[in-house]
Amino acid sequence: MRHTYLWLMQLVTGVLIAILLGIHMVMQHLEDILRFFGVNLNDPASWQSMIERSREIIWASIYIALLAVVLYHALNGLRNIILELTPSARTERVVTRTIIAFGIIIFAWASYVPMALLYR
């Protein structure tokens, strides 16, 4: 049963990522097309533009939510690929624990940075 829920979560996070990462990709890469439609982002990767976004709590929340769903989707997908090699039960446990630890460390660090720098 547990694997069914893990897979269901994979589908749900997939849909969430398609929406959130879609916003992120359009903002970062389609700025010239957005300008044509009247949305002016003037170089979203510049320090000035990034600081403006990182001072708004709504953007920090969106990025941290995106980080959480992406990490789940990516690391669960990687685990599924590794488990297709039919490792032994012991190796499977090691893989699962390594991936969970890896995910927690990345999430802690990469969500700490925008929160710590929110008002700086």
Add this chain to the structure above:
Amino acid sequence: MRQIRPRQNYLGVGGWVWAGNYKLERYLYILHRVTGLGILLFLLIHLIVTTFFRIQGQAVWESAMRVLNNPLFKTGEYLVAVAFVYHALNGLRLILQELGFMMGKPVPPIYPYSDSLRKKRRWTMAIMGIIIILCLVFFYDFIVGGW
């Protein structure tokens, strides 16, 4: 006495790149896996850049952006955009087909066989068309923005 041997369709790890007797969907699955692993690799690099350089302040961030602003990294970014578009839309197709949409009715396996995915392959082709159009849109923006 003649031995009846089952059809050898177990491809092992080789099935990650070569689809054997399988059809279009198997190659889409391989691409899905490759783009997924590519995006995972990019995600780790992206998180390192946007946290370690971000936390050291404006000067470090801007020098890092200058290093990344060359045709090689721009091409890499475009490939990530293409991988995202493919993985997102093919993933949408996989979700819909897993839930039973965009598929033909299952029929008894009587010769000539017909699988339910192949009957609705037009939907798959339509999604591939949308993917190509979106890739061209991203390509246009990368060209306009300068390499």
